[in-house]
Structure formats: structure tokens, C-alpha cells
Amino acid sequence: MDRRTFLAYNAAAAVTVSGAVAAHAESPDSQGxxxxxxxxxxxxxxxxxxxxxxxxxxxxxxxxxxxVHWYNEHSAILRQNKAYSYEAPFAPLYFGNDRILLLDExxxxxxxxxxxxxxxxxxxxxxxxxxxxxxxSMELLVAFSHLHxxxxxxxxxxxxxPNTRYMGLTHEEMVGFWGMTNFPxxxxxxxxxxxxxxxxxxxGHVISEFAYYDxxxxxxxxxxxxxxxxxxxSFWEPWFDSMKRLIEFCDTHPVTHVMGCHVEIxxxxxxxxxxxxxxxDEAPVQMTVEQLRDAFEYAKTVTGPGIYFTGTVFxxxxxxxxxxxxxxxxxxx
Amino acid sequence: MPQDLAAxxxxxxxxxxxxxxxxxxxxxxxxxxxxxxxxxxxxxxxxRRPVMHDYxxxxxxxxxxxxxxxxxSTVAATNTDPRIQIxxxxxxxxxxxxNVCVHWEAPFTYLLFGNKGALLIDSGATANAxxxxxxxxxxAIIKRWxxxxxxxxxxxxxxxxxxxxxxxxxxxxxFAGRPDTVIVPKPLAAMKSFYGLxxxxxxxxxxxxxxxxxxxxxxxxxxxxxxxxxxxxxxxxLFTGDLLFPGRISIGNDRDxxxxxxxxxxxASANPVTSVMGGHIDMMFAPGQFYPRFRNFxxxxxxxxxxxELIEEALIYAREIQGQDKMLIRPDFVLFNGVSPDQRTxxxxxxxxxxxxxxxx
Numbered sequence: 001m002d003r004r005t006f007l008a009y010n011a012a013a014a015v016t017v018s019g020a021v022a023a024h025a026e027s028p029d030s031q032g033x034x035x036x037x038x039x040x041x042x043x044x045x046x047x048x049x050x051x052x053x054x055x056x057x058x059x060x061x062x063x064x065x066x067x068v069h070w071y072n073e074h075s076a077i078l079r080q081n082k083a084y085s086y087e088a089p090f091a092p093l094y095f096g097n098d099r100i101l102l103l104d105e106x107x108x109x110x111x112x113x114x115x116x117x118x119x120x121x122x123x124x125x126x127x128x129x130x131x132x133x134x135x136x137s138m139e140l141l142v143a144f145s146h147l148h149x150x151x152x153x154x155x156x157x158x159x160x161x162p163n164t165r166y167m168g169l170t171h172e173e174m175v176g177f178w179g180m181t182n183f184p185x186x187x188x189x190x191x192x193x194x195x196x197x198x199x200x201x202x203x204g205h206v207i208s209e210f211a212y213y214d215x216x217x218x219x220x221x222x223x224x225x226x227x228x229x230x231x232x233x234s235f236w237e238p239w240f241d242s243m244k245r246l247i248e249f250c251d252t253h254p255v256t257h258v259m260g261c262h263v264e265i266x267x268x269x270x271x272x273x274x275x276x277x278x279x280x281d282e283a284p285v286q287m288t289v290e291q292l293r294d295a296f297e298y299a300k301t302v303t304g305p306g307i308y309f310t311g312t313v314f315x316x317x318x319x320x321x322x323x324x325x326x327x328x329x330x331x332x333x
Numbered sequence: 334m335p336q337d338l339a340a341x342x343x344x345x346x347x348x349x350x351x352x353x354x355x356x357x358x359x360x361x362x363x364x365x366x367x368x369x370x371x372x373x374x375x376x377x378x379x380x381r382r383p384v385m386h387d388y389x390x391x392x393x394x395x396x397x398x399x400x401x402x403x404x405x406s407t408v409a410a411t412n413t414d415p416r417i418q419i420x421x422x423x424x425x426x427x428x429x430x431x432n433v434c435v436h437w438e439a440p441f442t443y444l445l446f447g448n449k450g451a452l453l454i455d456s457g458a459t460a461n462a463x464x465x466x467x468x469x470x471x472x473a474i475i476k477r478w479x480x481x482x483x484x485x486x487x488x489x490x491x492x493x494x495x496x497x498x499x500x501x502x503x504x505x506x507x508f509a510g511r512p513d514t515v516i517v518p519k520p521l522a523a524m525k526s527f528y529g530l531x532x533x534x535x536x537x538x539x540x541x542x543x544x545x546x547x548x549x550x551x552x553x554x555x556x557x558x559x560x561x562x563x564x565x566x567x568x569x570x571l572f573t574g575d576l577l578f579p580g581r582i583s584i585g586n587d588r589d590x591x592x593x594x595x596x597x598x599x600x601a602s603a604n605p606v607t608s609v610m611g612g613h614i615d616m617m618f619a620p621g622q623f624y625p626r627f628r629n630f631x632x633x634x635x636x637x638x639x640x641x642e643l644i645e646e647a648l649i650y651a652r653e654i655q656g657q658d659k660m661l662i663r664p665d666f667v668l669f670n671g672v673s674p675d676q677r678t679x680x681x682x683x684x685x686x687x688x689x690x691x692x693x694x
Contacts, residue, residue: 330557
């Protein structure tokens with residue numbers, strides 16, 4: 001089967017294998033009534049007051065390896081425990097009538113260390129029970145926001161999962177997974193079965209990065225290219241263009257929240273240094289479109305490498321391999 | 334026959350010389366390691382009277398760090414190592430290490446015994462006794478030591494290599510109210526006057542008498558404004574805390590840092606030093622490679638002990654970067670002067686092989 005058959009248009013039009021599209025449409029064994037993902041938008045949802053955020057002593061951490069938060073009935077957001085990986089990325093899990101999309105897999109690769117596969121399987125089973133589906137009939141797409149190991153380390157846990165497709169670990173495979181021929185400008189639509197996910201290129205932090213927009217919750221997922229913390233910008237020009245694309249998208253589409261992959265800042269704007277395993281006063285992961293626009297306005301004034309604070313995020317323009325924000329606290333006269 | 338009998342009566346039976354009885358083996362035997370001659374291990378297990386140990390010995394008191402340090406685990410939440418690892422260097426010297434998964438700084442704490450009392454150098458990075466039971470651990474070691482040496486009371490002094498350093502002063506709270514305990518005050522002025530260094534800081538030297546084992550207190554500000562180092566003339570150790578250790582040495586004031594290293598160097602040339610014992614390890618066993626902050630898993634750690642020649646090396650390179658905001662990598666330590674503790678550099682020391690260690694899971 002061609003891997004691009006789940007794409008609603010653009011790429012799906014390019015599929016030449018006859019019958020592939022028809023063969024996959026409306027699988028007969030999905031029992032429950034179809035869920036309407038197209039009306040009464042945006043679907044309401046809530047973020048938790050406080051995510052799990054590590055503990056003063058890592059070995060005394062009693063939180064689960066991943067926190068599973070149901071944003072609404074058909075969307076879960078996962079967060080990795082800081083005592084399992086200091087990167088503690090967020091990972092949305094979007095459910096459609098035919099398939100499920102997992103975005104990002106966290107920073108621990110072995111199931112014996114951190115069983116993301118088991119947690120995702122449980123979450124899918126929960127949803128299927130609620131919605132009268134057979135979990136085996138739901139296809140799982142294991143994708144990631146960008147080509148960094150804190151976002152794909154656990155992909156291998158899904159290798160033997162039936163009815164699952166996972167993204168490859170090269171730029172070509174990633175772009176091919178979404179059937180893109182014109183990265184990063186091209187915007188493709190992924191059909192989860194009545195629920196459309198819009199995907200386009202968002203390079204800048206790394207070249208191989210996507211932005212994901214869920215038309216149901218209208219959450220814009222911006223990966224590591226724009227998140228509540230230190231946006232490490234490796235390539236300024238592509239990043240700036242990606243910001244432009246995000247702003248243009250927000251001009252033409254309703255967006256409820258902008259959401260990144262990590263949180264590295266306190267709710268008072270204090271920087272949590274790289275690698276910290278306890279962030280008690282963490283800022284929320286979701287941002288407003290206004291904050292994105294402000295950051296873009298700020299970015300227009302940036303002319304050279306350095307660290308800039310937009311009020312929401314730190315723009316670390318080409319500084320990753322040289323310096324960071326914080327200072328040695330015991331310096332004296 | 335009777336003549337023979339008389340002859341035997343006249344010549345006394347040759348007497349075997351009276352020898353001391355060694356239940357655990359004679360320490361004078363050549364096959365024993367050096368240190369045996371300096372232990373009390375042949376004593377009866379529960380002496381009735383206090384045993385006075387002889388701390389005078391030729392050269393450094395022998396001892397060994399016979400194990401690898403616990404170094405965390407890939408997933409910190411599921412770590413099962415002890416919260417404090419104890420290595421008994423010799424009968425009167427203990428090295429304690431905080432579990433890397435309790436606190437990433439994983440500081441070392443030293444417990445030294447003398448005939449009149451014990452000294453705890455530094456106190457770890459965690460105040461919560463459930464996470465880091467330093468007080469209970471120290472109490473247990475002291476109790477055991479007191480039993481072996483026939484003591485009922487062992488006065489304890491708790492001293493810090495830097496009062497302001499949160500990676501070393503947190504466990505101190507657990508000792509508040511402990512009987513027979515003197516805690517060296519944290520504020521700079523109070524600390525100076527405790528050691529009698531008010532008038533001659535930082536040139537002077539203070540002393541802590543543990544009973545036949547007198548620990549010298551050498552003011553070494555530079556990493557911290559209130560930094561001190563301790564010298565143990567029994568093991569010939571210099572305990573330098575954050576001033577000099579195999580890791581990322583952040584300099585608080587480069588003028589003081591250079592001056593302190595100069596003082597240490599002078600001290601080390603006037604007194605025998607076998608090892609410089611720092612407060613942490615960040616370096617890997619590959620030269621110049623080190624762990625960044627906040628890591629809970631450090632499988633490739635370098636050993637803790639540093640040779641005294643590294644004082645000289647640190648001094649040379651501290652002088653080199655004095656007045657500049659930069660970091661400098663050396664095989665056994667890294668200096669950060671006026672830059673972020675996460676600073677990176679592309680400069681690599683000349684002639685040092687660049688070995689990249691494998692990445693753990």
C-alpha cells in the first residue's frame with residue numbers, strides 16, 4: 001500500500017497505484033457511529049492547571065513516566081516525566097474516525113526504561129472503548145515534529161505494532177511520509193477520518209521540521225521551532241520564513257492555541273537552564289496567536305546572532321554552540 | 334645414665350622467646366601491605382578502654398578507594414542505588430557520595446576521625462533527610478567507629494568548603510541540635526572568626542584539632558568568596574571543594590582564584606600532598622570531556638583523586654585566562670571565567686587526544 005493514501009489531497013492526487021485509495025476508504029470493521037469532526041468548531045478543550053514537572057530528587061519521583069491529559073474527548077496530550085528525561089517533551093495524540101496520529105515520542109528509547117508504546121496502546125484502548133471501536137481497526141501514524149532524538153527516540157517501540165506506520169529518520173523519509181514534493185512551502189492535509197490535520201514545513205531550528213494544525217481543536221503545534229522556552233534557531237533565514245508562514249496561516253485560519261514541544265521558562269519569565277529536572281513554577285505550554293505575532297514583530301528587529309527575549313520566548317539566534325542565558329551565581333567583585 | 338641425667342639438669346632447656354600474640358596475623362610479616370602497620374585492626378572487637386590511635390606515620394596513611402562511584406542511571410526515577418555511597422578510605426577516613434539521581438551535583442562529603450573527635454567536611458546538596466539521610470549515615474558511621482575504638486562520645490565538627498554553596502551546605506540543617514556537635518557558622522565574618530582568621534584572611538591558616546590529627550584550614554576564595562580548603566596531615570589529602578576538582582570549575586573572582594592556587598601550591602610544596610580531593614566530578618575518563626549540568630547518568634566519570642601536580646597546572650591556566658571572560662578546557666578540569674556555566678567553546682587544548690565517548694541510551 002502506498003504510504004500516502006491517508007493524505008486527503010495534494011499528495012493523494014499524486015498516488016498512481018490504482019485502487020489503493022479505494023481499498024483504504026471506510027474500513028467496514030469500525031463499529032461505532034462516525035464522530036463529527038467538522039461542525040461546532042473549534043472543539044472545546046482544556047489544558048491542565050499544572051503538568052507533571054519533575055521533583056527535587058529524581059529518584060523519589062512518583063509521577064507516571066508520561067502524563068496523559070485528555071484535552072477533550074478525542075484529543076490527548078502526553079508529557080514525558082522529567083525524571084525519565086530532562087527534555088520532558090509534549091506529544092499530542094489526535095483521534096479520527098479511521099486513524100490516530102501520535103506526534104513525538106519522547107527521549108527514552110527502550111520500553112524497559114519508559115514504556116511509551118504501552119501507554120499509547122492503553123490510551124487508544126480507552127478511547128476505543130468510549131467510542132465503541134475496535135483498537136485493531138484503528139491505524140496509528142507515528143510521526144514527529146522534527147528530526148531530533150528527544151522527539152523520536154521511542155519510535156522503535158512501535159516497529160512491531162500492527163496497523164501502524166511510522167516516520168523514517170531521514171529528511172527524505174519525513175517529507176515523503178507526508179507526500180510533500182515542495183518542502184517547506186507545500187501544505188498537505190492529513191485525513192484521520194473526518195478530522196483534517198494540515199501539515200507544512202517549518203525549518204529553522206533544524207531543516208527537517210513540520211508545523212501541524214489540527215482543524216478540530218484548532219491547535220497549531222509548532223514543535224521546537226517556536227515554544228515556551230529557548231527557541232534554538234540554527235538557521236535564521238529559514239526560521240524567519242517559517243514564522244512568516246505561521247503568521248500568514250493565522251491570518252487565514254482560526255487558531256485557538258499555539259503549542260510547542262517543551263516548556264523551559266517559569267510563569268514569571270525566569271529561564272530554566274538546559275537539562276533542569278525540576279520546574280515547579282512552569283509556564284503553560286500553550287500560547288496565544290497574539291504571543292506568536294509579538295514574537296514575529298520582535299524577530300523583525302533582530303539583526304544578528306544573540307539571545308533575545310520577546311516577552312514569551314527566548315530567541316537564541318545561532319547561539320546554541322556558544323553560550324546560554326544564565327550566569328554563575330557566585331561571581332563577586 | 335645418672336651422669337647424663339645430671340648433665341641435662343644443669344643445662345637449662347632453651348626457652349623460646351616470648352612473642353606477642355596476633356590473632357589476626359602479624360602485621361610485621363613482609364607479605365602484609367604497608368598500611369597494616371598503621372591500623373588497629375588486630376584489636377579485640379569491643380575494647381573496654383578507649384583505644385588511642387597512633388596518627389603519626391611515615392608518609393601518607395595508606396588507604397584505598399576500592400570501588401567505582403555510583404553514577405546514576407539512564408532513568409533517574411527508577412534508580413535503586415544507595416542514597417549515599419560510603420567508601421572507607423582507611424579506618425579513620427570515610428568518603429561519602431550523594432546519589433546522582435537524588436541531586437545531579439552528586440557532591441562528595443568527607444568524614445575524618447581523630448582521637449578527640451570527628452570532622453565532617455561539606456554536607457551535600459539536599460536538605461530533605463528522606464531523600465538524603467546524611468545525618469543518619471554519619472551517626473551510624475560514628476557509632477560504629479566509637480564502638481571499635483571504645484568511645485562513648487565522639488564530638489563532631491561540621492565544616493564547609495564554602496558556606497554559600499548550595500551544592501554543599503544543604504545537608505547542614507540536618508545537624509542542627511545534634512548533641513556534641515559544633516557547626517562552623519556560614520556567614521563569612523563568623524566563619525573567619527571561628528577559624529581565627531579575622532585579622533589574617535586569606536594569608537593565615539586556621540586549625541581544627543581532632544586529637545593527634547590536626548586539620549589545617551587554608552583560606553581559598555576564588556570559586557566562592559568564602560571558600561576554604563582543608564589539609565589532612567594523616568592521609569596527606571587536600572580537600573579543595575569547588576576550587577579545584579575534576580570538573581567544570583566556575584571562577585567567582587579570577588584574582589582571588591589565582592592567589593588561592595598560589596597559596597595552595599606553596600602549601601603543597603611545604604607539606605606532603607598525595608591527592609587533591611574535590612567536591613564533585615564532572616569530567617569523563619576521556620581527557621577534556623565533561624558532563625554538562627543536571628545530568629543524572631554519568632557512566633564515564635573520571636576518578637575523584639587529583640595529583641598535586643594539577644595545582645600547578647590549574648595555576649598556569651588560571652593565570653592565562655585571568656581578566657578574560659572565557660572557558661578553557663584541560664584534560665582534568667575545565668575553567669569557566671565570567672561566562673555561563675553552560676558555555677561552550679570550539680578551542681581544544683593542543684596535544685590532547687579528542688576522544689568522543691559513546692552515547693548512552
